[in-house]
Amino acid sequence: MAEVKLFRTWSSPFALRIVWALEVKGIEYEMIYEDLSNKSSMLLQYNPVYKKVPVLLHKGKPISESLVILEYIEETWKSKTPSLLPEDPYQRAMARFWAKFGDDKILPLIWEAFIKQGKDQEEALVAVQENLKYLEVELRGKKFLGGDAVRFADLAFGCLANLVSVFEEVTGVTLIDREKFPLLLTWMQNFMDAPKIRDTWPPRDKLITKFRALRETLIVKEPK
């Protein structure tokens, strides 16, 4: 029985964060795929509060919430390099700040832009781009948010590397403009191709199908 198990779905970007952390640190684990329309009794037992993925099971004890799991992995496998967080408390605080900014602002705003249309979508796009500016600045002089290599904040934003182009294809709208966000686009490409990361991406065509269908059901009609 594997000491480390990860409950995930084939497409969940939050679960992918954990896959990346485990892969980057070379921790052995077993993947358990969930179907969220038919949740396993194990998932419901291990994450009764949210009933979501990812859940990390370590020596039989479950941990939920992706950023909490990342910190747990970092603290539990201290000897497994690379460290996902820097040593310096201020740098650590910055990494945590950016990760939270991603979850609280960037990802929800991108989602808004995805499920809206017309003028509502335009407004949502403006909000996305206003906030992406901070990331663009943060990337100055750095290959990754973590510096020379993929670290905590990169894992937090990593899903942008594949999902942005999926969203753009499904909506027909540009989310991240090459001229306004050259550093961000370069970062996305670097993250996409990074060792240990590059083999983990869910199949693109499957993602297009999924998000196309999702947009159709969720699309917020413009108020008349």
Place this chain on the structure above:
Amino acid sequence: MANTSSTHDVKVLGAWPSPFVIRARIALNIKSVEYEFLAETPGSKSQLLLQSNPVHKKIPVLIHRGKPIAESLVIVQYIDEVWSSGPSILPSDPYDRAIARFWAAYVDDKFFPSLRPIKSAQGEEKAALVKQVNEGLVLLEEAFQKSSKGKAFFGGDRIGYLDVAFGSMLGWLRATEKMGEVKLLDEAKTPGLVQWAESFCADGAVKGLIPDTEKIVEFAKLIAARMKGSGSS
């Protein structure tokens, strides 16, 4: 690293009603760190705030040796790590830390957002929100029983991360009970938390920081009136 610092080394930008600001102050108190409290004027944002937290333009901001840190739980962890020779805020065991972080995030992501609107909600909407908060309190009671292991606090003998994250909300919890005319913390349903709330507010690091219920009620009325008066939110 010295455990003491001159007051101008550590500043907190904040306001007395904010539970998030209270978190930062309790954490500094736990570590016996002296700091300068720079109160923001309600309804306006100082230049210093806009400069120190340009991304969110919100309080609290901790400024340590001129460097700003925002987001209350990020600040609390920073304080724990910088003043490492003082009493620990997060537990030492990684699993216990994960549990504390999980529930602190729950307070922010689920609990507080359902608590906040109760005071001005009505009818069915209010009932639904109250139900959500009560369910949340039952979960937190369970978490308390597991985490405290019979001691006074989530952190055991001393207040810790989750005590700070959740306890900072007590002023607003009580004010919401008053304004919403609803009982939330209930001896019958959440006896552990009722006892814990008393112990928490009496703790040396917390004393004086949880505002009087009346003061918060007055403040909430002031904000509501201001919003109505200005015609915009």
